[in-house]
Amino acid sequence: MAHSRRDFLQTAALALGASGAVALPGGAQPPSLPAQAGKPPAAGAAAPLPAPPRPVSTIQVPKMPFGTVEISRMIVGCNPFYGFAHFNSILATVMREYYTPERVCDVLHQCARFGINAYNYVQLGRAPQDLERFRAEGGAMHLIIQGIGDPAPLAAQWRPLAIYHHGERTDAAFRDGKIATVRDWCRQARDAGVMVGVGTHRPEVIALVEDQGWDVDFYAGCVYNRSRTPDEWKTVLNGELLEMPGEIYVQSDPARMYAVMRQVKKPCFAFKIMAAGRITDKGADQAFQTAFDSLKPTDGIFVGMFPRVKDEIRENVERVHRILTSRPASSTVI
Numbered sequence: 001m002a003h004s005r006r007d008f009l010q011t012a013a014l015a016l017g018a019s020g021a022v023a024l025p026g027g028a029q030p031p032s033l034p035a036q037a038g039k040p041p042a043a044g045a046a047a048p049l050p051a052p053p054r055p056v057s058t059i060q061v062p063k064m065p066f067g068t069v070e071i072s073r074m075i076v077g078c079n080p081f082y083g084f085a086h087f088n089s090i091l092a093t094v095m096r097e098y099y100t101p102e103r104v105c106d107v108l109h110q111c112a113r114f115g116i117n118a119y120n121y122v123q124l125g126r127a128p129q130d131l132e133r134f135r136a137e138g139g140a141m142h143l144i145i146q147g148i149g150d151p152a153p154l155a156a157q158w159r160p161l162a163i164y165h166h167g168e169r170t171d172a173a174f175r176d177g178k179i180a181t182v183r184d185w186c187r188q189a190r191d192a193g194v195m196v197g198v199g200t201h202r203p204e205v206i207a208l209v210e211d212q213g214w215d216v217d218f219y220a221g222c223v224y225n226r227s228r229t230p231d232e233w234k235t236v237l238n239g240e241l242l243e244m245p246g247e248i249y250v251q252s253d254p255a256r257m258y259a260v261m262r263q264v265k266k267p268c269f270a271f272k273i274m275a276a277g278r279i280t281d282k283g284a285d286q287a288f289q290t291a292f293d294s295l296k297p298t299d300g301i302f303v304g305m306f307p308r309v310k311d312e313i314r315e316n317v318e319r320v321h322r323i324l325t326s327r328p329a330s331s332t333v334i
Helices: 005-019 089-098 101-113 127-136 151-158 167-175 179-191 203-212 230-236 253-263 281-294 312-325
Strands: 063-066 069-072 074-076 142-147 162-165 195-200 218-222 268-271 300-303
Touching (some): 069 074, 074 101, 074 312, 167 195
Parallel strands (some): 195 218, 218 268, 268 300
16 A cells, blocks of 8 residues: 655654664764653652763863862853843843853753863752752762861761852951951861862952962952942042943953962952943953963963853853963963
């Protein structure tokens, strides 16, 4: 009996589904599915977690020494995961709606495939549950934690590689004449047995900590100074004060932070190198190039990923790989 073309295609599709022989572009193989995939869980049983992606990319982010290990010079940031857009409330809402727990874990797995082996984690909202899920799916990354509150419980819970005092809280203490409280916090973090750092948006804070000889291992610095007071902003802006002064990004700021980071011997991590998304795609190459041209070989960058409209993870990885592998071999570790 003759068969229609539709009958043939349906039969072929069923055969492919039964055999699992699905051809992907470029010969790529689909990730393995968890056992019993496609079947509903038994009554009362939790749904199985999706299996993490398995292929390893041939493009890997170069690494640098940090403490007793080597970490990628680009570290995945957490701000987009939880709607810390630093732009406006609309983008913040879009980020929160996009980033379900599944997507947070998927991005972390994608980063790991490209050799990104460190995560700039913050203990807020559902972040602990997402990190637990990532680990349950077989994910592993060194944690560089933004420290909020007592560092001892954080260190005990996660056994991170490092913790640093949250930048905005550091800047508030500096502004209020209470920077000694940050030094006390760093001593507590040291007692917890982790590497210790100071985060800030102000180059002068790093200079002060260095001058006073604090017992810290590294710095995390926003290349844009978001923590100026209203009077400071009026000086910078010739008497004007723009809307949302905490989110004004001045093009001359990065050079000041990079200059301080180059001068200190300790490792530094630069963040917001893309001005929290204000730099367009056309300027991305230059922003990354400027960062790595301005930093020491022992310094890295924190970069948030938001692949909603494009493969931002691969783009960033390819950009970093291209910049760093074009340098003399002595300037980086792969």
